[in-house]
Amino acid sequence: MTRVKRGNVARKRRNKILELNRGYRGSHSTLFRTAQQRTLKALTTAYTDRRKKKRTYRRLWIRRINAAVRTKGTTYSKFIHTMKKDQIMLNRKVLSQLVILDPPSFSTLTK
Amino acid sequence: MFAVQANQASARAVVAQKRQVPAAKRASTVARGHSVKLPDGVSAEKLGRDVFNTTYYPKGEDVDMSRKPWVVIDAAGMRLGRMSTAAAKYLRGGNSGSYTPAFNMGVNVIVINADKVEVTGQKAQQKMYYKLGVRGKPGSMKEETYESLFARQPARVVEKAIRGMLPKNRLGRETFTHLKVYAGSDHPHAAQNPTDVTADVAASTHKDGQIVVA
Numbered sequence: 001m002t003r004v005k006r007g008n009v010a011r012k013r014r015n016k017i018l019e020l021n022r023g024y025r026g027s028h029s030t031l032f033r034t035a036q037q038r039t040l041k042a043l044t045t046a047y048t049d050r051r052k053k054k055r056t057y058r059r060l061w062i063r064r065i066n067a068a069v070r071t072k073g074t075t076y077s078k079f080i081h082t083m084k085k086d087q088i089m090l091n092r093k094v095l096s097q098l099v100i101l102d103p104p105s106f107s108t109l110t111k
Numbered sequence: 112m113f114a115v116q117a118n119q120a121s122a123r124a125v126v127a128q129k130r131q132v133p134a135a136k137r138a139s140t141v142a143r144g145h146s147v148k149l150p151d152g153v154s155a156e157k158l159g160r161d162v163f164n165t166t167y168y169p170k171g172e173d174v175d176m177s178r179k180p181w182v183v184i185d186a187a188g189m190r191l192g193r194m195s196t197a198a199a200k201y202l203r204g205g206n207s208g209s210y211t212p213a214f215n216m217g218v219n220v221i222v223i224n225a226d227k228v229e230v231t232g233q234k235a236q237q238k239m240y241y242k243l244g245v246r247g248k249p250g251s252m253k254e255e256t257y258e259s260l261f262a263r264q265p266a267r268v269v270e271k272a273i274r275g276m277l278p279k280n281r282l283g284r285e286t287f288t289h290l291k292v293y294a295g296s297d298h299p300h301a302a303q304n305p306t307d308v309t310a311d312v313a314a315s316t317h318k319d320g321q322i323v324v325a
Contacts, residue, residue, distance in 0.1 A: 057166060060166065060211075060212070061166070063205075063210055063212075064167075064208045064209070064210055065208070067205055067206055067207055067208055067210050068207070068208035070206070071206060071207075093166065096166070096167070096208065097163055097164075097166070097167060099208030099209075100167045100208050100209050101162065101163060101167070103208075106208075
């Protein structure tokens with residue numbers, strides 16, 4: 001076999017990980033082996049949190065709608081029931097934004 | 112409860128009106144920093160942040176507690192826990208549509224007549240308050256009945272109740288500082304023009320005119 005120098009193959013592999021670790025504290029942004037653990041954790045959390053984000057925001061919207069609707073004398077459950085019955089297809093995100101940005105429109109929905 | 116038939120048309124009209132907005136919104140989201148080629152004849156102006164389609168996130172001035180309204184609750188004759196849940200809700204901002212758990216969106220709460228708050232059943236003799244004694248050493252825990260603590264410092268009973276209903280974190284502790292409890296019936300915050308919400312609190316502790324007994 002001819003002599004093979006390893007070149008920059010290893011360096012490129014490690015830099016790929018270290019690029020993702022910009023801004024991490026201490027050796028987690030500079031040393032490859034400690035950085036890799038943090039990267040794997042970060043990527044996994046990012047994956048699950050992209051799914052959790054959808055849940056979290058829906059919970060927030062529901063809490064906001066519930067709060068606003070209770071000042072009008074009903075509860076979230078009854079409100080949503082009437083929306084379904086009247087076939088108003090506004091989703092919870094839009095409803096919660098209406099509550100904050102356009103209270104008069106929201107009031108007509110609660111009637 | 113709802114005048115469904117009568118207002119269906121008006122609600123639908125509102126909905127239809129809202130649904131007509133999209134054209135401008137679509138343009139704004141397209142123009143915002145993404146290099147998308149628009150078809151000929153379509154122009155998009157940079158309208159800035161898409162306020163309607165991004166979930167509301169409070170700005171600095173929304174959170175500034177020094178500008179928040181003040182609210183006063185007269186605890187005379189109310190049940191301790193039931194009154195405390197209502198107060199905690201005001202403190203945390205849970206009655207407004209702009210509630211955000213990460214920030215203090217609540218109001219400043221004053222509780223007066225804390226020395227006239229009541230508990231039912233045997234709680235006066237049986238409810239215990241504990242605290243750690245000598246530097247957390249085991250065996251040095253102190254305990255005190257509700258009666259005795261109430262006799263010493265009635266305001267503290269209410270404070271403990273409400274504190275237990277707020278989140279136990281940095282924000283929760285900061286929220287608690289916006290609660291002022293007074294044993295008597297006057298408070299030094301007249302300059303803040305607090306609104307009296309005792310009636311609303313009483314409504315939530317009563318069901319159909321009957322006091323909700325634990």
